[in-house]
Amino acid sequence: ATHPLALAPVTAPESSADAFVADFLHSLNFDRGVALSASSANDRYFALAHTVRDYLMARWLEDLRRQKQSQSKGVCYLSAEYLLGRQLDNNLLAGGLADIAEEALASCGISLDDLRQHEVEPGLGNGGLGRLAACFIDSLATLGVPSIGYGIRYEYGIFRQTFVEGQQVEQPDSWLSLGSPWEFARPEDAQTIAFGGRTETYDDEGVTRSRWVPGWNVQAVPYNYMVPGFQNGRVNTLRLWSAVATNAFDLRIFNSGDYEEAVRAQTFAENISKVLYPEDSTPQGKELRLQQQYFFVAASIHDFLDNMLAEGFDLSALPDRVIFQLNDTHPVIAVPEFMRVLVDEKKMEWDAAWAITRQCFAYTCHTLLPEALEVWPVDLLGRLLPRHLEIIYRINEEFLDAVRARYGDDEMRIRNMSIIAEHPVRSVRMAYLATVAGARVNGVAELHSQLLRDKVLGDFDDFFPEKFTNVTNGVTPRRFLRLANPELSGLITEAIGDGWLTDLERLRELEPFAEDSGFRAAFGEVKAANKRRLHEVLRARDGFEVSDGHLLDVMVKRLHEYKRQMLKVLHVVSTYEGVVSGRVPAAEVQPRTVIFGAKAAPGYTMAKRIIHLINAVGSVVNSDPRLDGRLTVIFPPNYDVTLAERVIPAADLSEQISLAGKEASGTGNMKFALNGALTIGTDDGANVEIRELVGDENFFLFGMSEPEVSESAARGYRPSEFYQEDAGLRAAIDLIASGAFSRGDRSVFEPIVSNLLYEDRFMVLADYASYIAAQERVDDAYADQEAWTRSAILNVARTGFFSSDRSIRDYIDRIWHTPPLA
Numbered sequence: 001a002t003h004p005l006a007l008a009p010v011t012a013p014e015s016s017a018d019a020f021v022a023d024f025l026h027s028l029n030f031d032r033g034v035a036l037s038a039s040s041a042n043d044r045y046f047a048l049a050h051t052v053r054d055y056l057m058a059r060w061l062e063d064l065r066r067q068k069q070s071q072s073k074g075v076c077y078l079s080a081e082y083l084l085g086r087q088l089d090n091n092l093l094a095g096g097l098a099d100i101a102e103e104a105l106a107s108c109g110i111s112l113d114d115l116r117q118h119e120v121e122p123g124l125g126n127g128g129l130g131r132l133a134a135c136f137i138d139s140l141a142t143l144g145v146p147s148i149g150y151g152i153r154y155e156y157g158i159f160r161q162t163f164v165e166g167q168q169v170e171q172p173d174s175w176l177s178l179g180s181p182w183e184f185a186r187p188e189d190a191q192t193i194a195f196g197g198r199t200e201t202y203d204d205e206g207v208t209r210s211r212w213v214p215g216w217n218v219q220a221v222p223y224n225y226m227v228p229g230f231q232n233g234r235v236n237t238l239r240l241w242s243a244v245a246t247n248a249f250d251l252r253i254f255n256s257g258d259y260e261e262a263v264r265a266q267t268f269a270e271n272i273s274k275v276l277y278p279e280d281s282t283p284q285g286k287e288l289r290l291q292q293q294y295f296f297v298a299a300s301i302h303d304f305l306d307n308m309l310a311e312g313f314d315l316s317a318l319p320d321r322v323i324f325q326l327n328d329t330h331p332v333i334a335v336p337e338f339m340r341v342l343v344d345e346k347k348m349e350w351d352a353a354w355a356i357t358r359q360c361f362a363y364t365c366h367t368l369l370p371e372a373l374e375v376w377p378v379d380l381l382g383r384l385l386p387r388h389l390e391i392i393y394r395i396n397e398e399f400l401d402a403v404r405a406r407y408g409d410d411e412m413r414i415r416n417m418s419i420i421a422e423h424p425v426r427s428v429r430m431a432y433l434a435t436v437a438g439a440r441v442n443g444v445a446e447l448h449s450q451l452l453r454d455k456v457l458g459d460f461d462d463f464f465p466e467k468f469t470n471v472t473n474g475v476t477p478r479r480f481l482r483l484a485n486p487e488l489s490g491l492i493t494e495a496i497g498d499g500w501l502t503d504l505e506r507l508r509e510l511e512p513f514a515e516d517s518g519f520r521a522a523f524g525e526v527k528a529a530n531k532r533r534l535h536e537v538l539r540a541r542d543g544f545e546v547s548d549g550h551l552l553d554v555m556v557k558r559l560h561e562y563k564r565q566m567l568k569v570l571h572v573v574s575t576y577e578g579v580v581s582g583r584v585p586a587a588e589v590q591p592r593t594v595i596f597g598a599k600a601a602p603g604y605t606m607a608k609r610i611i612h613l614i615n616a617v618g619s620v621v622n623s624d625p626r627l628d629g630r631l632t633v634i635f636p637p638n639y640d641v642t643l644a645e646r647v648i649p650a651a652d653l654s655e656q657i658s659l660a661g662k663e664a665s666g667t668g669n670m671k672f673a674l675n676g677a678l679t680i681g682t683d684d685g686a687n688v689e690i691r692e693l694v695g696d697e698n699f700f701l702f703g704m705s706e707p708e709v710s711e712s713a714a715r716g717y718r719p720s721e722f723y724q725e726d727a728g729l730r731a732a733i734d735l736i737a738s739g740a741f742s743r744g745d746r747s748v749f750e751p752i753v754s755n756l757l758y759e760d761r762f763m764v765l766a767d768y769a770s771y772i773a774a775q776e777r778v779d780d781a782y783a784d785q786e787a788w789t790r791s792a793i794l795n796v797a798r799t800g801f802f803s804s805d806r807s808i809r810d811y812i813d814r815i816w817h818t819p820p821l822a
């Protein structure tokens with residue numbers, strides 16, 4: 001006999017505050033082992049998280065079962081980064097549990113808001129690319145697409161940034177130190193991942209085949225995370241891999257058996273998932289990074305093939321079963337791994353295997369900077385993955401044969417298109433491998449996709465024109481509007497209902513409200529309330545005092561020269577210089593608070609100098625009485641998703657000022673517009689599409705266009721000419737050079753100044769005058785609050801296109817061709 005409960009599927013607890021209290025207290029007592037009266041805030045946060053999990057569990061188990069059973073085509077999203085942000089609020093919202101939880105906790109004398117602050121966000125990404133992956137898994141779940149996200153469970157995420165005397169100092173982010181209530185370890189699903197060794201040929205019933213004889217291996221242990229769709233009863237899975245040393249028997253492969261050596265070997269293996277690399281655009285070619293990449297994609301491919309296919313699955317049908325989406329080049333080593341599995345392990349003919357592989361992968365490129373394209377030196381790759389290198393060589397040979405067949409012996413073209421670069425060292429160009437193997441290649445905004453076709457991958461577009469497409473990025477409206485900006489969300493819902501949460505284009509229905517003075521007043525009050533809330537956060541977090549009534553001007557993103565934080569600094573310094581030189585009466589300055597948020601890659605010296613300069617300018621400007629409190633610069637350290645959710649809803653002005661042709665898309669730009677900030681921006685990335693949608697009169701455009709940038713570069717750009725010809729620019733740069741922001745020490749910022757004057761790779765000086773003029777238009781526009789608010793409302797109403805739900809629908813239509821869910 002079997003107990004009747006053992007036959008029933010798991011069900012969610014009853015949806016009531018009382019049932020929630022019971023589950024919460026049960027978890028506090030039985031999972032945490034504490035009584036409520038003795039519990040710490042962390043205990044309560046954990047018990048709350050476990051309770052929320054319990055409500056989602058039945059749906060999750062059902063979705064896992066369904067995904068396996070249906071065998072319809074699904075997406076494996078391969079990304080080395082997921083910048084998730086806090087989970088509690090997101091999961092409460094998705095589960096429709098926020099009100100019940102609040103009431104339940106209140107009845108126990110606990111404030112939900114206090115517990116929220118307790119969560120350490122998993123910062124398993126650097127910036128835009130990692131945050132995009134997090135938005136995409138949210139939309140995949142909300143749209144009910146059969147899918148799984150695969151990545152790495154870094155023990156240390158993106159570093160915690162602190163400032164010491166204005167300079168960035170990095171601290172490890174030990175986000176797991178108090179445990180993580182959202183993860184489920186699945187050691188029984190571990191995969192063994194091999195590395196090193198050599199290849200050999202052998203006779204397989206008269207056929208000569210190649211095989212890999214690895215040198216060492218590690219265990220990849222998966223941790224599952226729930227990814228609930230927005231109030232749709234769906235829960236998808238994010239599966240992150242953690243490296244663990246294999247047992248002593250396997251360790252003997254590479255050590256002699258002595259104990260100390262064995263411990264060292266264990267540490268070595270576990271290093272693989274130890275830390276997220278904090279470089280976000282200059283690949284360092286480090287062996288450990290290649291280990292991370294192969295580690296997670298090999299584990300993911302095997303996990304899919306071992307666990308998701310029906311018994312006796314015919315591998316030639318794989319293209320109708322799965323598409324692996326490659327989030328930039330980081331997972332591209334999956335391509336030769338997939339070939340190796342099909343050819344070496346499944347004994348498939350090369351041509352048949354290649355025909356399948358070419359349909360099972362698609363590649364998203366996120367950059368235009370040539371130095372950001374990953375290449376792996378052949379000697380390194382061959383040492384770590386010798387069989388994969390052979391496979392890459394063969395893919396390249398056959399590809400170049402096809403190129404020759406088309407164009408003849410055009411050696412220049414062959415050299416330019418080869419997956420193998422010969423200089424400065426023989427290397428594998430991962431973007432080329434991805435382009436040759438991928439069924440589709442996409443950029444992340446219209447302009448970016450066009451420039452990919454015209455420039456970076458021009459020869460490939462000529463050869464495979466049908467491969468190239470665009471999918472403009474998007475952001476999840478659940479996190480970045482509903483959760484980050486509850487007041488605006490409430491106002492929108494009052495006006496047009498709540499359908500916008502899953503159909504963001506419906507924000508269009510707000511357009512008429514821009515003409516309604518009552519709505520404008522309410523909208524203005526929401527912005528003011530969001531500013532007050534931000535001020536409280538900044539006071540509590542960093543001790544900043546921010547004045548009310550200022551235009552809030554925000555530039556938050558990674559620190560990179562191409563993004564041009566320096567241009568923003570020059571604007572601040574020019575305003576300051578105008579007042580202290582007596583040219584501009586302080587009373588004429590539009591009161592502004594400028595907020596910066598930015599992490600610099602630890603090895604990126606120039607970026608760190610710019611951080612130092614921003615802090616130095618802030619400390620001088622903020623304390624100079626001649627400014628009359630009309631200009632404040634604040635730079636809260638450690639900008640992360642949690643802070644973004646506070647800053648963006650409060651902003652009036654969004655700074656999107658990269659040199660045209662350098663920012664692939666940007667996604668912060670979308671978040672600001674959706675929250676009613678106006679953009680000051682160049683014609684770059686998705687700014688182009690934002691401006692087209694909101695209209696020129698609701699966007700402050702400045703700077704050279706991409707073709708103008710290219711022309712100027714071709715003519716030979718000389719920044720000092722701009723310095724000579726523009727008195728305002730000269731005064732600002734001279735003030736920095738004079739030591740005014742470094743206690744008279746002219747050497748501190750000299751490298752910044754000389755870089756601007758003699759190199760200025762990103763043409764800050766060329767766009768300075770146009771930027772200052774655009775900022776004057778901003779000041780004039782802000783003086784008319786009614787008109788400003790009208791524009792802000794139109795920004796919200798017209799940017800519904802930038803939902804990540806729309807991006808995912810575009811991926812389905814243009815790339816994945818996954819059928820709609822049954």
Ligand code: 26Y
Binds near residue numbers: 666
């Ligand atoms: C290889 C390693 C150095 C590396 C690590 C991280 C290289 C790049 C990255 C991250 C890149 C990134 O975040 N790119 C950004 O992707 C966003 C999402 O598509 C774009 O909006 C943004 O313009 C682009 O810079």
